[in-house]
Structure formats: C-alpha cells, structure tokens
Amino acid sequence: MKSLRFISAEALVSNAEFARKNLGVVAHDLFPLLFKASYLLEQGEVIHDLVENWPLFDFNMGKLLGATLDYEEDLSYRTCSVCLESCLTGLRDYVLNQSSPYMKKLKVVDLTGIKDVEIQFCKCKKTMGRWARTQLLSELCSALPVYLQQAQCNPHTFDVSINVLIDLFVTERNYELVVQALLKKCSCPLKICCVAFRSDNLTLQKFFYIIKLTDPSWLRKLEIVHNVHLEMEHLEMLFNSIHFPLLMSLTLPARTFNVQRFTATDEQMFTNIGEKMGEMTQLTELNISFSILTGRIQKLLSPLKTPLKMLDVSNCSLNHADMAFLASSFHANHLEALDLSGHNITELYPSTFFKLLSHCSSVLRSLTLEECNIQDTHVNMLILGLSPCQKLQEFKFIGNPLSSQALKDLFTFLCELPMLKNVEFPVPRDCYPTGITYPIDDASVCRFDHQKYERVAEELNLILVQANREDVKASTPLFGSYDAAVQETNNELGAYLIKSFKETLEKFTSSFNKIS
Numbered sequence: 001m002k003s004l005r006f007i008s009a010e011a012l013v014s015n016a017e018f019a020r021k022n023l024g025v026v027a028h029d030l031f032p033l034l035f036k037a038s039y040l041l042e043q044g045e046v047i048h049d050l051v052e053n054w055p056l057f058d059f060n061m062g063k064l065l066g067a068t069l070d071y072e073e074d075l076s077y078r079t080c081s082v083c084l085e086s087c088l089t090g091l092r093d094y095v096l097n098q099s100s101p102y103m104k105k106l107k108v109v110d111l112t113g114i115k116d117v118e119i120q121f122c123k124c125k126k127t128m129g130r131w132a133r134t135q136l137l138s139e140l141c142s143a144l145p146v147y148l149q150q151a152q153c154n155p156h157t158f159d160v161s162i163n164v165l166i167d168l169f170v171t172e173r174n175y176e177l178v179v180q181a182l183l184k185k186c187s188c189p190l191k192i193c194c195v196a197f198r199s200d201n202l203t204l205q206k207f208f209y210i211i212k213l214t215d216p217s218w219l220r221k222l223e224i225v226h227n228v229h230l231e232m233e234h235l236e237m238l239f240n241s242i243h244f245p246l247l248m249s250l251t252l253p254a255r256t257f258n259v260q261r262f263t264a265t266d267e268q269m270f271t272n273i274g275e276k277m278g279e280m281t282q283l284t285e286l287n288i289s290f291s292i293l294t295g296r297i298q299k300l301l302s303p304l305k306t307p308l309k310m311l312d313v314s315n316c317s318l319n320h321a322d323m324a325f326l327a328s329s330f331h332a333n334h335l336e337a338l339d340l341s342g343h344n345i346t347e348l349y350p351s352t353f354f355k356l357l358s359h360c361s362s363v364l365r366s367l368t369l370e371e372c373n374i375q376d377t378h379v380n381m382l383i384l385g386l387s388p389c390q391k392l393q394e395f396k397f398i399g400n401p402l403s404s405q406a407l408k409d410l411f412t413f414l415c416e417l418p419m420l421k422n423v424e425f426p427v428p429r430d431c432y433p434t435g436i437t438y439p440i441d442d443a444s445v446c447r448f449d450h451q452k453y454e455r456v457a458e459e460l461n462l463i464l465v466q467a468n469r470e471d472v473k474a475s476t477p478l479f480g481s482y483d484a485a486v487q488e489t490n491n492e493l494g495a496y497l498i499k500s501f502k503e504t505l506e507k508f509t510s511s512f513n514k515i516s
Contacts, residue, residue, distance in 0.1 A: 010039035013046045020049045028055040035064050039075055042123055044086035051090030052097055057105050061087075063112015077115050079129060080122035084114070085136065092140045095160050095189045096153065102269075107494055108248075111137075111163045112195050116484030129488035130198070132170040137166060138174065138181035145187040160189040167196035167221070168214065169485060173492050175206055182213040196221035196249075198485060208238070216242050220282075221249040226486075228253050236269050239276035245428040249310070254290035271299060276302030285310035290338070297322040298329075307334035308450075312367070315342030323352040332359035339374045341370035346378045356386045361388035365419075371399035371439045376406040383413045392417050396424040398476060401438045404428040404456045411460050415467035417507050423474045424481065428456050445478055457516065 003009075013019045013034055019248040026034065031050055038046040051059070091109060111133065120127050128136070141164075148157060171179050185191055194214035199207050207228055222244070224230050230238075232254050262270070277300070278282060286301075293316045295301065301308070302487070308331045318340075338360065340488055345353040358366075367389070374382060374397060386392070395414065402410070407428055414420055425501060431448040457476070464472050 001072060005033060006037060009033045009070075010041060011117060012408040013038045013043050014041060016043050016045050019043075019046050023049055023053055031055060032064050035077065036068065036071060037079070039065060039078070040071075040073075042080055042082050044082040047083055047086040048090040048093070051087055053099075054094060054106050054294075055103075056109045058110070058114065059091075060105060060108075061109040062110065066113070076113050077117045078120060078122050079114060079116055079127045079130040079133075080120070080124060081126035081132075082124050083122070084128040084133065088133075088136050088140060090145060091162075091190065095162075096147070096151075096158065097142060098154060104160055104360050105164045106162055108165065109190075110161050111164050116488075118482040118487075120482070120506045128513050129484055131171065131174065131287075131485070133166065133292055134169045134178060135174050137164065137190075138177045141181040141192055142184060142189050144175065144190060145184050145222040148189075157189070162190060163191050163193045165193045165195050165218075167198070168192075168194045169200075169489075170197045170210060171199075171201045171489055171492055172203075172206075173201075173489075174420040175190055175202065175210065179210055179213060184212070185301065193218045195219065196223070197474055198223040198225060199228050200226045200485070204229060204234055204504055208241075208461060209237075211238075212242065216244050216247075217363065220246050221246055221285075222247060223249075223251040224249060224253050226253070230256055232266065232269055232273065232353045236276070239273060244280055246282050247280050249285035249287075250277075250283060251287035251312075252291070253342040255292075256288065257291035257296075259294055259296050260292050270296065271286055271308040276304045277283045279443040281305055284308055285337075287312040287339075288316065289314040290303055290316070293322065294319050295321055298325040301325075301331065304331075309329045309334055309363075310337040311335060312337075314339045318343055320349045320352065323349040324355065327352045327356035334363060336363050337363065337366040339420070341368050341372065345369065345383075345448065346372070346374055346375045346381070350381070354381075358388065362391070362424055364389050364392055364397075366394040367392060368394075368396040369400070370396060372397070373438065376403050378408055379406045383410065386413070386417070389401060390417065391419050393419050394422045395420065396422075396481070398424050398426045398478075399439055399473065400426050401429045402426055403430050403450070404459075407456065407460060408463060411463045414472070415464060415469045420469075420472055423472060425460070425474060425476055427453055427476055427478070431456070 001336075009030070011122075021495075030397060033053065035047065038050060053312075062076055065078070067074050094104070094106065097104075114133070116127075116129050164247075164296065168178065181188075181192060189420050197211065197214055199211075202210075206226070207230075211222075233257060235252070239419055259270075283304065284306060288300075289312050293313065297313070297316075298321070303324075311326075311331065339355075340353070358369075379402070386395075407425055411423075414423060427448050432440070432444075433447065433452045436444065453476075456463070457474075459479060460466075461472060464470060
C-alpha cells in the first residue's frame, strides 16, 4: 500500500523538469520520500539532483529504499543502472556544487544496503552489480581530486569530507583503477570506506597490497574466492601482518587447507591460524568449503571466543570426531546457516548430525545438504530431524538420490514449516537412466527424462498450492544457486580459466618434449 504522501511524491517526481526546478523549496525531511519515489519511477535526473542537493547528515541506501510506512515495498533489490549511476554522479556533483559549504551537511553515505539478486524488476532492464558499482565509484574518486585542482572551486570545497561505505569487488580487470582511487583517499572529499571486500582472479601480491590500502579497520566481511591461490602459509602471513578488529564474515578459497599433506610445521601453522581467528572477536560467519579438514575442525574452531552463526564446511571430508565436536560445541546453539554438503551424513554420523540439528533448530534459517547421499529410506528420519526447525527459511538438497515419491512425502512435510521460503530439490532418481551413480558427474547431470521431471515438478508445486504455500519457491538449479558476483564477472572468470588451461598445456608440452 502507498500512503497519500507517497502518491503525492510520485506525482511530483513524474514531471522531472518541474520537480528539479522546485527542489529548493521542498522541506528537507521530504527528500528521502522523494528519493524512493524517484527510484521506483526510475527518474534518473531527479535522483541526481536530489543527491546533489542532499540536505541531511547521512544518506543510507538500504534505509531509503527499504520498507517504509509510506511505501512497504523494499526497493533495495533493484540495482537499476539508471538510478545507481544518477545517484553516484549526484554524489560527485554534491562536492562540486558551488552552494555555500555551510549548507553541506552530508557526512556519511552508506551504499552497502543494495542487494544483488537474479530477477530484476526495473523497467530499463539494465543493472549495475557490485563490480560495476566498485568501478564507477573508483572512477569518480580518482577523477575528483584532479578536477578540484584544475577548476576554480570555492576553497571551502576542499573541506568537504564524506565517508562512503561500500562493498568493494576487485578483480584483475578493475584492480588498477581501485588502487588509484584508494591511494587518492586523503585528497578526495569522497572517502572510500570498504566494509566488505571480495577478491576474484587476482595474484597474491596484488591481493596483499590492495587489502592493506582498504584500511582493514573498517572491514566486516572478507571474501577471497575464485583464482586467488591462497594457501595456509599465505593465510598465516595475512593474519600476522593485518589486524581485522571488526571482521564478522570470512570466506576462504577452495583447498586453502589440506591436512592430508600436513607436516609438523604445517600443524603448528594451522594452530596459529586458529588462534589468530580466535582473536577476531566479531567473527560469526566462516566459509571454508572444499578444504580437507579431516580430524582438525576442533583445533581450528575451538579458539573462537564468539559463537558462529554461519558455517560452511561443505566437501571438507569431515569425520565422526569433527561432527561430534560440532554437535557438542557452543557454536551449535547459535548456527543460523549451516552447509554440510558433500558428506554422507546418514551413513557416517547420523546420530551426531541429528544432535547438531537438534541444538541449532531454534535459530536455524538456512540448511544446505547437497550430495549427502540422502535416500528414500532416510526421508522419515530427515523429517523427524527437521520438525523442530520452525524458523527454517531455506532448504537446499540437490544431488541426492531421492525418488519422486520420496520428494512428494518430503514436500508434504515442508509445507508445515511456517517460515520456509526457498527449496532447492534434486531431479528425482527415477528420472535418470537405470544404473546412474551418485554423485552424478557434470557430463551426466542433464541426461534425464525432462518431460517426467516437469510432471513431477508440477505435482510438487501442487502440493504447495493445496497447502496454501504459494510463498515457497521450489527449483532445481542443476549447476548451483545463482551467484550475482560470478554472473557479473563470468566473462573474465572464463577467460582466466582458459588462460590457466593454456598455460598448463604449454608446461605439459614443454616437459614432454624434454623427456622425448
């Protein structure tokens, strides 16, 4: 529902020329209302002028676009390119505006509330993702000091200082530009304050250099993801050389740890890393997927002084001792998101797994059990374990050998979870040819009876409809869930992989020629 105030704001900003001419007589407390109305209608010129003349002390995108009394719809999921570009150029022109510096009250701009999602509803259909936002802000911050030096600006313009909180996304392609912007932070009125940092396709040398430039004292989330070859000794070096006082979330690259190759030196290094993580008193989210941690989870997690709320240990080759520790640790009662994909939980450690599930059931919001060899005979046990999880919002279990009937039984139960919103379920086993083995390799994952699958999917959806649970989204993403960051940079990621493959072939050919 829209309030009369919001409807009036829409009417005003729908006439861009009229609205821009009359901003000077608009009450200051109406600027947030006009901003959201302009964003909804994609009135880029009005957005630019609103930001350029922003009369308040702070500008928080998440709050401005989130649900309000005047308009309940949350617009922070719209990463509309027209709106966001107008917003950022308006911020630049706020600095350059020749109005009296005493009229410029803005001190903090928070861009971290923008959320990148798969489906966009903006009319222009052009989005500006996290990488592109990093790119544009860096361009503006690099050019601004140069322009101020060349132009005859009001001397007090140099006194303007605005902290711009942003989630930076740095790859090889935008690295130099971001570095340039960070180096000019002292001379630029717009001060980039990196709250979250994601690094893909970057050499270790460049990663270590730029992470220090970001000012780690601001950092709350650190993601070191694809094609950053961070190994255990580099991680120890990172923690020894840089202090992260506010870090809440840490994602490490695949295979950062491999206990199968541990020497005595590695064991001590591993212990040191655990102790360094224990010093991060704000750390509540940890993603260490695709490492080999067999028998070492306790050594890594026991130094932590605050309980984890999110833990991703998918494909980490956990053994019974690891699961027993997790089930009995103080983390268990606080886990809101848990990913145990790639572990045969029903065969290797069913009792400890369900003990862990029982302990976190009162707070658990997201559970991922992909490729866990959950079969038809395990469904009743799984239902029993999930029954207390009344706050569960997301359940992902693709890649498990479940039949159509087992999925129907499970969906009938899932309808009873009141807060459930998203389910990712596997292609039924009976849709694949006889003799298919699990986990299914990439070459065979699409070789199923698509017509039969569609019929089963319709039946599962009907179960939701008959239970009045149309609010639950059910899908089968064969190649994993949507990742906005990967989607935005997939061309660069693909080019990097091809380059790496080519270099590997060249090394192999060279070695082969030497032998022959």
